[in-house]
Amino acid sequence: MTSGPELIVTEKDNAARRIADILSGGTAETERMNGVNVYTWGGKRVVGLSGHVVGVDFPAEYSDWRDVEPVELIDASVEKRPTQENIVRALRRLARKAGSVVIATDYDREGELIGKEAYELVREVNEDVPVSRVRFSSITDREVTEAFANPDSLDFDLAAAGEARQIVDLMWGAALTRFLSLSARQLGEDFISVGRVQGPTLKLIVDREREIDAFDPEDYWELYADLTTAGGADEAEEKFEAQYFYIDDDGTEAERVWDQTQAETAHMALASAQSATVTDVRRRTRTDTPPAPFNTTQFIRAAGSIGYSAQRAMSIAEDLYTAGYITYPRTDNTVYPEDLDPRELLEAFSGSTFADDAESLLDQEEIEPTAGDEETTDHPPIHPTGELPSPSALSDDEWEVYELVVRRFFATVAPPATWEHLRVVAEVGGESLKANGKRLLEPGYHAVYPYYNSSENIVPDVEEGEELAVSNLRLEEKQTQPPRRYGQSRLIETMEQMGIGTKATRHDVIQKLYDRGYIESDPPRPTRLARAVVEASEEFADLIVSEEMTAQLEQDMAAIAEGKATLDDVTEESREYLRHVFEGLMENREALGDHLQKSMKADKTLGPCPECGDDLLVRKSRHGSYFVGCNGYPDCTYTLPLPSTGRPLILEETCEEHGLREVKMLAGRKTFVHGCPQCKADAAEEEEDLVIGACPECGESAASETPRDGDGDGETVDGEHGGELAIKRLRNGSRLVGCTRYPDCEYSLPLPRRGDVEVTDDRCEEHDLPELHIVYPDSDREPWELGCPICNYREYQARQNGSELETIEGIGEKTAEKLKMAEITDVESLKNADPDEIAARVDGVGAERVRQWQAKAD
DNA sequence: GCAAGGTC
Numbered sequence: 001m002t003s004g005p006e007l008i009v010t011e012k013d014n015a016a017r018r019i020a021d022i023l024s025g026g027t028a029e030t031e032r033m034n035g036v037n038v039y040t041w042g043g044k045r046v047v048g049l050s051g052h053v054v055g056v057d058f059p060a061e062y063s064d065w066r067d068v069e070p071v072e073l074i075d076a077s078v079e080k081r082p083t084q085e086n087i088v089r090a091l092r093r094l095a096r097k098a099g100s101v102v103i104a105t106d107y108d109r110e111g112e113l114i115g116k117e118a119y120e121l122v123r124e125v126n127e128d129v130p131v132s133r134v135r136f137s138s139i140t141d142r143e144v145t146e147a148f149a150n151p152d153s154l155d156f157d158l159a160a161a162g163e164a165r166q167i168v169d170l171m172w173g174a175a176l177t178r179f180l181s182l183s184a185r186q187l188g189e190d191f192i193s194v195g196r197v198q199g200p201t202l203k204l205i206v207d208r209e210r211e212i213d214a215f216d217p218e219d220y221w222e223l224y225a226d227l228t229t230a231g232g233a234d235e236a237e238e239k240f241e242a243q244y245f246y247i248d249d250d251g252t253e254a255e256r257v258w259d260q261t262q263a264e265t266a267h268m269a270l271a272s273a274q275s276a277t278v279t280d281v282r283r284r285t286r287t288d289t290p291p292a293p294f295n296t297t298q299f300i301r302a303a304g305s306i307g308y309s310a311q312r313a314m315s316i317a318e319d320l321y322t323a324g325y326i327t328y329p330r331t332d333n334t335v336y337p338e339d340l341d342p343r344e345l346l347e348a349f350s351g352s353t354f355a356d357d358a359e360s361l362l363d364q365e366e367i368e369p370t371a372g373d374e375e376t377t378d379h380p381p382i383h384p385t386g387e388l389p390s391p392s393a394l395s396d397d398e399w400e401v402y403e404l405v406v407r408r409f410f411a412t413v414a415p416p417a418t419w420e421h422l423r424v425v426a427e428v429g430g431e432s433l434k435a436n437g438k439r440l441l442e443p444g445y446h447a448v449y450p451y452y453n454s455s456e457n458i459v460p461d462v463e464e465g466e467e468l469a470v471s472n473l474r475l476e477e478k479q480t481q482p483p484r485r486y487g488q489s490r491l492i493e494t495m496e497q498m499g500i501g502t503k504a505t506r507h508d509v510i511q512k513l514y515d516r517g518y519i520e521s522d523p524p525r526p527t528r529l530a531r532a533v534v535e536a537s538e539e540f541a542d543l544i545v546s547e548e549m550t551a552q553l554e555q556d557m558a559a560i561a562e563g564k565a566t567l568d569d570v571t572e573e574s575r576e577y578l579r580h581v582f583e584g585l586m587e588n589r590e591a592l593g594d595h596l597q598k599s600m601k602a603d604k605t606l607g608p609c610p611e612c613g614d615d616l617l618v619r620k621s622r623h624g625s626y627f628v629g630c631n632g633y634p635d636c637t638y639t640l641p642l643p644s645t646g647r648p649l650i651l652e653e654t655c656e657e658h659g660l661r662e663v664k665m666l667a668g669r670k671t672f673v674h675g676c677p678q679c680k681a682d683a684a685e686e687e688e689d690l691v692i693g694a695c696p697e698c699g700e701s702a703a704s705e706t707p708r709d710g711d712g713d714g715e716t717v718d719g720e721h722g723g724e725l726a727i728k729r730l731r732n733g734s735r736l737v738g739c740t741r742y743p744d745c746e747y748s749l750p751l752p753r754r755g756d757v758e759v760t761d762d763r764c765e766e767h768d769l770p771e772l773h774i775v776y777p778d779s780d781r782e783p784w785e786l787g788c789p790i791c792n793y794r795e796y797q798a799r800q801n802g803s804e805l806e807t808i809e810g811i812g813e814k815t816a817e818k819l820k821m822a823e824i825t826d827v828e829s830l831k832n833a834d835p836d837e838i839a840a841r842v843d844g845v846g847a848e849r850v851r852q853w854q855a856k857a858d
Numbered sequence: 859g860c861a862a863g864g865t866c
Contacts, residue, residue, distance in 0.1 A: 050864080050865045051863075052863065052864045058860095065860080070860095106864090111864090113863090114864065165863080166862075169862050172861075173862075176861095177861075181859095188859090189859080193861080194860095195860090195861045196862075197861080318865090330865090501862085504863070504864065505862065505863060508863095509862085
């Protein structure tokens, strides 16, 4: 019999702590080993991994891209190496002394593989220790207790299925990525990547763009009129909008008229009549069922509808999860676990800002939560835990997302809404008009979940045979629109439908496409490079841009998991296919590389150089700043400056005067359109500097009677040169208040890029400078009373320092204020603070949140 | 430095 403590291994620290808490009845203590938390009580220890702590890679001799032919990677071996050294070391130390080991990683395929990786690390140091496996789909008292009472063994076949995926992905991804990058001579940070998931995702975006390019708009007409009831002694007249329709050749009802003559004929018929006769009134009641619980995709979609990018929504959800306010945000599940008691959870909100809504839901006699189609074993759907944050502990964004999760839970336990649909058809001179009204009879879940549109369209109660006055007849000429680009959440939903990526990676894949220079803007638009990569793949490696690759791999993995195939069977077959793909690639290497190179250049090209006619390109200087330079360099040294903030994106719009494409600077919330860089540079040179006072560094001070120093430069013994401050426009488009003696004197103050500067007659007494206003002639925006530029800049700096804490994600204005009360005034003091002490001193802030902030501050 | 998948 083996002695020593039982070691429990989970997939993440958070799960380790909660399981320790459940199994120990709250008595577990936290110890640190190599910086890793170990929860200890009685004879037990629980340690959390951080997902995969080992990663797959090729042997070192394959690491230099230039030394190795990409095709050689197909037959290279694949090794596993620790990627999280501290955790691996802690696990080995714990395993050496363990009397038994329990693998308690997540209950899904990847969890089985992570469990097997832990198993192998344990075996390296302890050959005999018994290892078991427990499975549970949510970390609740009942499930965890039951799982530990009935341990099972690791499923090595399921883990092997995951390993096959790792090998196939690495082999295809690395070999093709290196091949494309080498062919196009792109070896730096701008390498050209492809992979099983990013490939089809990119093709989705490129295909949609091809549809948009090929789209041929068609003209059509729509006809509308207002109808008004007669009213009566005690009834008011009621007016509503109706639309012309007809029955087309297929016998279906149509509103769009494709023929101008038909449209005009109908228009005339309607115009000649004074009134319409109601011929049909149909009324029906529709039940509008509340939405299913949130899985990751639906959460991202809902957050997207209130303005959060997929990336941002997930990042906030992760923070809310680690702080303990919501459940695990990466899940496919849309069915609540059995032991979630909706009443108990609703009761947790009494006394909170959600109290009224929670109580109204508790008043229902019966509560039956909705359920979606996906029921999985990984984690429960995303829902609030019932531990409530005080609103001040969260930033505005965090609060908004938290409220969304709370309200979604509310919606899933709320009654359905009912609508009354009213359809009215009226005839006018042989033509038909119709109106579809909808009225909300019972708000149901809409009362607690305001994120869906629940607006009504009121059509009055009319009766068959009733006469209605016709007015305001209008014939609208329209055009069919091209299909719309995918938005981020639509992309994620489509990826899910196609079966590519996972709940935890889909949003990262989209981010990767941005980072690789394949897509730009939001909704994303493909670059020329992206089109070229998709074209090249379609021609020679079709599988890498097809969802089929994942579908096939899923089948193969299922076969491995069922014991019907082996890892070697699957990877060998994949190797064979990839060898074949490489035959085509190698033959066309040069043409392919050329095409990719040309496309990359096209993405950076603005238009012709005014000096030599070659292409002007966006380039990066040695200091990392962007500028426009000539392709003919060094023969042609023509350049134009670009703004210093953001990354340049070249727009479709072209400046008519210079034939150069306009430039947009991407800088998150500070993104702006710079326009034609030649126009901006010319405008700056034409704009006269406007002197507003003396330079505080080298100008004439109030006591300007001081003697000159006599060396002929006009400088006084105090260092004066008579420099003046002027409002200037720089060639890169930015504006500032600077010294007229630049570059000898570099004194400057920033000014906003947009709006016109107005110099007022009011003067700042302290600095003897005029107060400035910024006005916006082309918009309704109120003028900005900027004041004295020196005072303004000082205030700006003070604000920057004052809100330094808010630069950390998760700290909002209110929280920063509270931290300052506890003498945490800047990032440095936050980093040095003791989390437990802060938690004790600051209301609504837990030690775990402080630790998160500290980690982010590093 | 390549992929995709975990997690922070």
